[in-house]
Amino acid sequence: MLAYVLFALKDLWRRLANLRRRMRAAPDYVLFLLEGAYPDLPAPDGGFLRRRLAPRPLSLEELAERFEEVAGDPRVRGVVLHLRALRLAPAQIGTVRGMIGRLRAAGKRVVAWATSYDIATYWVACAANEVLLQPGGGVAPLGLRQEYVFLADALEAVGLKGDFVQISPYKTAPDRFTRTNLSDEAREMANWLMDSQYHALLEAVRAGRTLDEAGALRLVDDAPLTDKTALDRGAVDHLVHEEALPAHLGTDGRPARLVPWDEARRQLLRPPLPHPGRHIARIRIDGLIVDGWSRRPPFRLPFPILGEVQTGDLTVVQQARQVLEDRRAAALIVYVNSGGGSATASEAMAASFQQVAARKPVVAVMGDVAASGGYYVTTPARWVVARPGTLTGSIGVLAGKFVDTGLGRRLRTHREVVSRGKNVGLFHPDRPFEPHERAWVWESIRRTYELFLERVAAGRKMPVEDVDHVGGGRVWTGRQALERGLVDELGGMEEAEAKALELAGITTRLSVRDVREGRNLMAPSSVAAGEPEGLGGLQAHLATAWGLFRGGAPLCLSPVLWTRDMGSAYDP
Template identity: 35%
Template sequence: MLRFLREVFASALGVLIAGLIVLFLIIGGMPAGPLEGVPERAVLVLDPSLPYVDNPVPISVGDLVFGGGETSRVPLARVRDALRAAAQDERIVGLELTGVVAPMGWASLSALRAEIVRFAASGKPVMADFARYDEDAIYLASAAAQVYLPPLGEVEWNGSAAELEYLARALELAGIEVQVTRVGEYKSAVEPYLDQQMSAANREQIQTILQQQEDALLAAVAEGRALEDESALRAALREDGLLAPDRAAELGLVDGVRYWDEVAGELRDWTGDDGAGEDGDLAYSNISLEEYLLDPVCAPDEFLAGATVAVVYAEGDVVDGGGPGQVAANELVPQLAALREDEEVAAVVLRINSPGGSASASEFILREVELLAAEKPLIVSMGDVAASGGYWIAARANEIYADPGTITGSIGVFSMFPNIATLADRLGVDIETVETGPHAGMFSFYRPLAPETLAIFQASVDRVYEDFLTRVAAGRGLERDAVHAIAQGRVWTGRDAQTLGLVDELGGLPAAIQRAADLAGLKEGYATWHLYHEQDEWEALLDSWLREADPLAQLPVDGLTARARTVLRACSRAQNARGVWARLPFELRRK
């Protein structure tokens, strides 16, 4: 008994000490004093070194260690608020794009550039002086009037590539076998577990997506930089790879090379600063976008009185029950139901950024989408990806909006069944089973599926696929066979999806919000209520600590560690893929 009490006391003391350490770190990372106001004649500084997403969620230790998880704490819609407010704010004299451009989905990147273009249209100058340039940075910078390279800088101009990890040989070496049931020629989500190379069908759809994104990039850059055509840019993508400063200037991508003091000198011309002070000739009056958002001019319009358009975010894998970073049916369904019954909410926009997931969870969400759409306008706005289960939950909305580069479609389903019989044998583990029927152990990890059991699962997958087709056909006003012809797991861009009848209009979130307001008969002055992920107190404490903890923050999270994270997630999906899944067949990372 005494030993038990000692252990309890020691555990409680350890938790208390850990809590005090966390609190100390958080307090130590807080600003020393109150934030200053917006300076007169200031440059607004936008640094997209962390990717902007629709609905940021708390970061975890795993995200920091394995990479790919940390995002800006500023939602993309709030970036939009800041840039639109700054365009009308007399205290802001211009916009500086600096830092580096973190990898973002194509739709998010396009939305950010559109807001920069809108700011420039106000007549205020925009300068880009990124520390590193690739196609994405040039894409954003082409909205600026002045684009400068750093000394010894180069432009990575080599086209887009997508790399997918195939695990079949690794699983074989480990003694793990994966059996699958699936429907659709293009439903290649199971390929990485079965094959050593990409199928022709999967290569075709990925090639199409990359090519359309490249075409859009070249067209935008040529227009933004006032080039006669894009032929020279396209040729350089194939022939140059890396552009030296003089070559980048020759192609019209940049205006020259500048040191920091030279950049600061030009920005001082905007602000009227004399360069005196602590930072000398590097000083100019400026405010970061994150700080500017604290100013009252950037206050969201959700506090306006009157009717409201609610924006709900469905971001991550579709699951029956989950947490932050996932589309959990047991959370989203009650949220949508509450909005359906809320008399102050006149219309709803469902913003989807999801590759899909559980078919059963998708069906539960679709049911509530259908009920809501029957009572008040419901517009779906697709972000970077709204595919498979992500499309399933959109199918019964009143209208669907997508970015031209949105990855959508992937109307198909599959099931996976890993078994570790060979691994267990290698390790000397013997398995004995007691069953009450021939299929009682059908989900066992310790033996392969018998042909008759596999047939049962294939019948289930076929049935769910038919359900998927009928849901889309009813929601989109199409015949079942017409949907089947464009389904079979095939992935489409938003532009192609509109042509095929899977999407109504091409446009971003602002266009979807405006359409919802129009259908609800709302005039100007309505409120927009963004239902972002809400952190509880412990999530906020942990999130703040992890972002301030230098040892973890400095870990090399790019390259191999990020790839390891992707492979681990793929293995985890294989292990937990019980049931029928409607999920995108790949995670596209443009390089």
């Protein structure tokens, strides 16, 4: 009851504030400066240390909320996007383009302006009504390029050698450590991923610049372009200095009034409050999937895995049990931005989401990457949403270790071992797998893969043979995954929210609340039966950086685990 009283008071206050704002002049255009990297979702509050060491960056979700406020104010004519260097993956570029599309659908004019355009900013700009360029600027080379680095010889030079067992040649995550070039399967996969992303780029240019397919291809291949050449070829609409934007966007001889967001937010009409009480719960699967508790470093370190966010099954399972017991949570959205990790942790998370799905709708939404274990955890969802450029699939398993072939000797270390038990040294780095050990490792990853296939087949309502045909470690873009039945819809968080409400039978808008991460243990609920057999005693020792160099049991590890930016958007 108290919640409804507070809601009524807040709603009344907001209505009065909007009456006051209507009496004042609104900006003609709201100016947004877009530069650098943007996480998909707001960073969780990490306490005093994280706030001081790493101030929270603006997220794409928060940017979408700002655009929504502009779209909801009928007095504002449009938005000017001042574009600087953007560090966005193709999936995120698609998200920003979707935001621009919703602004245009609301009747707002979107104008892109830049001193120069690179591939990311031009890809975004092509979604706008008008593309403007500063005189003297230009358009950089357009297209996509991916470089693959192989470390087998480098590791051998320091005395290390990778020894991995993969479920199929398409499960290529270890290749960078064990090979000196792309395998035939990796090259095939790299080409189909590149084709999909390149098609998306050409389609954006074609639609944005009103060209046919040949014209879009010609424009991309003609770049780089100087300012005048860009204007002549139709790559941009006008050459305009930023200081001349008010005059350029004005009407009837009156310059337009441009106001930056920080100032405009105090002038725009506020949107309606979400309905009180019930809400949509959201659980995040970010970074490496590990056994144990989630870990978020106070700031990102420049080291693979050590500097990454890690999502642990202990944390996620407790969150899922919170959602199950919370009567106010009408549905659950599982946001996944992960290239995978521990097979046992992925299974534990999936089992907990299946418990929730027995009582409430579960919708999964994918970020830049939702592959391998990151795909595994989406299998209990009734609906799966992926961005067109999301990297997903990688349905497969691997296991292995790094063998010390001389590193200890070079470091002048000495080691003696006292042990008991025939196979106690299975994953130790002092020797490669013996034939009988390799046979056991193969059997363990085969069993894990079998469970993976069963999870996907049940969730996607597909025969196991069909899942295996698109699985085996193969990575797909979101667009390709939709064609193959691995996801249900192309979109982002907005589409996931709409579907969650639909499945819950709710017509009013609800707020989305992140489920708190805590360490208070909750006992399992007995609301659902028929859970699939778990992975038993399989332990994922490779789920941390130390484990990666000491070896471990089956991993649902994606070849795109460490890719986050345009420069390495996909990597078999």
